[in-house]
Every structure is written in structure tokens, then in C-alpha cells.
Amino acid sequence: MSYTVREIFHSLQGEGVQAGRPAVFLRFAGCNLWSGREADRETATCRFCDTDFVGGEKYPDAQGLAEAVKAVGGATRYVVVTGGEPGLQLDGALVEALHGLGFEVAIETNGTVELPSGLDWVCVSPKAGTTLKVTRGDELKLVFPQAGAMPGDFEHLDFAYFLLQPMDGPERDAHTRAAIGHCLTHPRWRLSLQTHKIVGIP
Ligand SMILES: C[S@@+](CC[C@H](N)C(=O)[O-])C[C@H]1O[C@@H](n2cnc3c(N)ncnc32)[C@H](O)[C@@H]1O
Numbered sequence: 001m002s003y004t005v006r007e008i009f010h011s012l013q014g015e016g017v018q019a020g021r022p023a024v025f026l027r028f029a030g031c032n033l034w035s036g037r038e039a040d041r042e043t044a045t046c047r048f049c050d051t052d053f054v055g056g057e058k059y060p061d062a063q064g065l066a067e068a069v070k071a072v073g074g075a076t077r078y079v080v081v082t083g084g085e086p087g088l089q090l091d092g093a094l095v096e097a098l099h100g101l102g103f104e105v106a107i108e109t110n111g112t113v114e115l116p117s118g119l120d121w122v123c124v125s126p127k128a129g130t131t132l133k134v135t136r137g138d139e140l141k142l143v144f145p146q147a148g149a150m151p152g153d154f155e156h157l158d159f160a161y162f163l164l165q166p167m168d169g170p171e172r173d174a175h176t177r178a179a180i181g182h183c184l185t186h187p188r189w190r191l192s193l194q195t196h197k198i199v200g201i202p
Pocket residue numbers: 031048049050051082083084085086108109110111124125141143165166167168169
């Protein structure tokens with residue numbers, strides 16, 4: 001199978017429990033919850049996306065894409081597969097090829113599509129108005145606040161960590177204060193800041 005890749009870059013994981021960890025980001029093109037076109041944002045299922053995932057380059061096979069990831073990352077052997085929605089393209093062949101080059105493989109997913117097995121770190125970020133197919137994993141990272149996706153809706157799921165990530169946009173500071181308040185009164189939830197935006201790295 002071929003893959004359409006928006007970008008590959010070397011940075012630090014900015015979010016979640018693994019924040020601060022050097023990582024190669026493999027960002028796939030395309031998402032099932034938004035076309036990526038601004039004209040469609042207000043009618044999309046997911047309307048707050050902070051990412052350009054439109055277009056990109058085709059890679060015909062898993063091994064070639066895994067080697068491209070390695071070439072970008074220097075000595076780093078941790079890859080965060082994201083998008084767009086990476087569950088639409090990530091398959092067992094690519095997970096195997098990345099493992100074969102010594103990578104631990106993490107994913108950032110909206111949780112609406114089944115994932116291949118063998119992933120080393122699964123971060124699910126649920127979106128209001130969708131049905132979760134991925135109901136277990138390592139961290140559940142809810143963008144907050146979201147009408148129709150309350151923290152309590154997810155607490156019964158099988159995740160090791162539960163995080164609230166303030167919704168970025170013009171109201172980010174107010175969303176951050178609200179997320180802090182929720183964590184203080186519901187201590188199984190932790191705050192996830194988008195630290196790469198604070199320090200100005202990709
Ligand atoms: C761009 S998404 C790509 C992966 C996948 N489609 C998903 O939604 O999880 C990467 C992460 O950024 C989060 N995110 C997107 N827009 C955001 C925003 N405006 N504020 C805070 N987090 C945001 C998502 O919830 C997800 O955890």
C-alpha cells in the first residue's frame with residue numbers, strides 16, 4: 001500500500017505524558033473529521049483543528065517511508081505517527097518496518113478507526129459527535145472544553161492516563177484556566193499543555 005505524507009520532522013513531543021521526549025513526527029495527509037479546507041471548517045465534525053494536513057508526498061512502500069523517518073531523526077528512535085488522522089493509513093507493514101529500524105512507534109489518533117496491532121504508545125483524543133472504536137490505550141487526551149465531549153464521558157475507558165489539553169485558539173487562556181480548575185477538582189485528570197507552541201518549536 002502507498003502512503004500520503006504531509007511532513008516528516010524532528011522535534012520534541014510537545015503534549016501529553018511523553019512531553020519533552022525527542023521524536024520524529026510522521027504526519028499523514030487527510031482526516032475523516034474535516035477536509036482540511038477553511039471553507040469547510042464550520043460544517044466539519046471537528047472544527048478546532050490546529051494543523052495543516054492537506055496534500056503532501058506519496059511513498060510507495062512501507063520500507064521506504066520508514067527509512068525516510070530514520071533519515072530525518074538523527075539518533076532518535078521514537079516516532080509519533082499523526083496527521084490528519086493516521087489511523088486511515090498506518091498499517092501493520094509500516095509498524096513492522098519502523099520496528100525493524102529500531103523505532104518505538106507512538107500514535108496520535110481521534111480513535112474513530114481501528115488501529116494495527118503492535119503500537120508502543122496509543123494516544124486517543126476523542127472528538128464530540130463521533131463514536132470511539134479505540135477504547136483502550138496509554139493516554140486519553142481530551143481537548144477541553146468541548147460541548148458534547150465531557151471528561152466524565154471517558155473515565156470508564158481503559159487508559160493509563162487521562163489528560164485535558166486546553167483548546168487552542170483565541171480563548172486559549174480561558175480554556176487553560178478551566179482545564180486547571182477541572183484537574184484540581186477531578187484529580188484523575190492531568191493538564192497537558194502544548195509545550196512546543198510555548199517554546200516555539202515545530
Ligand atoms: C492535529 S491532531 C492529529 C491526530 C488525530 N487526528 C487527533 O485528532 O488526535 C493532534 C493532536 O492535536 C490536538 N489538537 C488539535 N487541534 C487542537 C487545538 N485547537 N487545541 C488543542 N489541541 C488540539 C488533537 O486533539 C490531537 O490530540
